Amino acid sequence: MVPGTALDVGADSSLNLKKQDWEKDIEVIRQTVSELVVEQDVVVVMHSFSGMTGGTALEGLDKESCLAKGLKGGVVRLIYIVAFLVPEGFQHSAHGTRDQMVPEMKTDLEKGVITILPEDVKNMFYQDLDDETAAELAKDLRPQSFGAFWSTTTHAAWRVIPTTYILTLKDVPTTVVAAKYLIETAKASGPHKIDNVIEAEAGHSPFISKPEWTAETLIKEGTRTAELS
Template identity: 75%
Template sequence: MSKPIFVLLHGAWHTPRCWDKLVAELDKASYESVAPALPSSGSVPPTPDWSADVDLIRGTVSDLVEKGRDVIVVMHSFSGMTGGTALDGLDKDSRGSKELKGGVVRLIYVVAFLVPEGFQHSPHGTRDNMVSEMKTDLEAGIITVEQEDVKGMFYQDLDDNTVAELTKDLQPQSFGAFWSTTTHAAWRHIPTTYIICNADKPSTVMAAQYLVDTAKASTSHKIDNVIKVDAGHSPFISKPQWTASTLIEEAGKGV
């Protein structure tokens, strides 16, 4: 049986380059990965909502499962919402019931939004529920993070020089993406791992735990493992070897 392939979904403001260290570690272990560039981050003009992200995620995963591949979808931060809503019908069981090969066999949320159907981060036209570090420009349709806030938001456990280099790659994020609404909760249908990073912003750690607890208390879920690690918001950068070995171990449970 061939190994599953990882689809890596970056968070807001980021690009696929944030996964480079992790991809290198997965390559060493002979695991393939795909890291699409999600349009809501850096598009000019900014996207009006997150539908382009959802379409790209669904298209990327569909292409793989139609080739009979088993897929692990890894979501970071914001992409938990788009990834969670894009996978309806692409899970292994749904495809198997139609005698189709391939499918998504596991989800891995890395301090990501694990939310139910009908979830909207912020009401349309507002910046409600956005932290102070998110600098909003309604006229331009973008949200940015100032250089002095980057470490505290994303890279708490990285040295200042590394943070400065990573900051150069950050992109304006579409405002409208935060006004979109989820239509599917893939974690109800696909075995799910959640990674909580204890060195993240304390408020983010609390929010992540709340999301997991709320999902587990809901009517149905397939969350079967919660992992806590002493790392900041981006362990795939600060601890790429640990992240790769953890992803590979979790992937083995879904094959």
């Protein structure tokens, strides 16, 4: 599973805004996967924002490329859970701005961070959880760095690696519309390997609200890939 990593989460005013980007995120993902594919096949699962960093970090780690290098494994499937399925050259927001960010994303340009207020957490992330559980989860949330939104993708792994997209229909309506748009435009943009779109009656975080269903779906998709590879 590709989460937010070093720079994305917990940023503070000590960071130099001009130097904020997701380089460390890419490095962590790429190093982790590179170590695994030496001996085994890998399924990479990405949720929400991490579709951008994951899609960028996996260049040259698809099964065919890994076999050509003499490695035993490779990335055999990508699974996007209501995640950014975007092409090369995608930038969420122009550097120095909060463009494309929804009102619930409270921004502090001086500190270089984005936060979600406790009262907005359920609507943003945990739509299908009870209020008490959502409030408890909100305690663990941390600010996110502007650098994550100002960086630009350089690779679209879904063009060369078989891809499953899990679309959560109980998410924020605008997010559902945006996710459908990303899927459609990705398929229309040129070569791609998006071969399965699964619609789920779940909110933005199905691994919390529907953990058994999520685990079963990931295993099924990963196994299907392994059998075909």
